[in-house]
């Protein structure tokens with residue numbers, strides 16, 4: 252069912268930290284990360300599903316990493332799903348009828364490009380690492396309709412992984428409502444029988460996950476460096492001779508926004524582990540516009556891939572675009588490899 256138009260990547264493997272991924276990142280500092288902004292969408296109530304409800308994205312192809320395999324990683328995947336090994340640009344078919352509710356068209360962060368389907372049964376399905384999406388947000392699709400083409404995108408590259416499609420399933424709500432790790436096994440709900448399994452032998456990243464409630468006044472129109480955890484200013488500190496490659500996603504909450512907030516990462520190259528700073532590398536800005544209803548904070552996300560060649564360190568700066576803004580929370584999700 253899936254196309255096989257010419258790609259030499261080993262199907263379905265995720266060479267986390269491997270050559271293909273590192274090869275696309277800059278060797279001397281931060282990779283030029285793109286930015287992403289995500290929007291919460293709300294789903295209707297859950298209705299239970301039985302096996303046989305859903306269509307696999309590309310037919311009965313090998314599974315290169317199971318949902319349980321994602322969970323068994325140490326630490327576990329932040330979004331466990333099923334990896335289907337398919338050639339680049341294979342057509343991806345909607346699991347069931349529903350509406351396209353989210354779509355990301357940039358290759359940055361661990362997800363790469365994705366498309367999200369809110370099924371008519373109230374469940375939520377995401378297809379990751381795409382080459383392209385084929386339908387717009389808001390489109391009603393039917394079971395089996397081609398909604399995207401598979402790829403290997405992630406970490407700011409078209410080849411952040413081996414070629415495959417990762418399918419995540421949440422029951423009865425959005426990932427933001429239920430938590431990104433709280434998926435269920437899509438394979439338990441699909442048509443047909445089991446498919447061949449490859450061993451789980453890919454190198455996997457180290458995950459770092461912190462949620463920091465804070466209260467930091469942000470003066471208007473001034474960059475302010477903010478802590479990412481109690482007593483912790485840096486997202487990463489990489490010592491001499493060490494290379495750290497990864498992606499980081501920041502979720503920010505702020506009160507008092509009437510205009511918005513900007514966020515950027517800054518890396519410093521040091522002369523030695525204890526400094527001084529030799530070069531400052533300021534990264535692209537994400538702007539988070541004020542959207543909150545009265546009494547609730549505005550939330551926004553900034554995601555970026557990076558490579559730090561030690562001695563280097565990485566931190567976050569925020570700039571309020573109006574006065575009276577307070578940062579109330581910062582969550583960090585980071586996947587990285589060191590060598």
Ligand SMILES: [Zn+2]
Pocket residue numbers: 316321332333334417
């Ligand atoms: Zn996966």
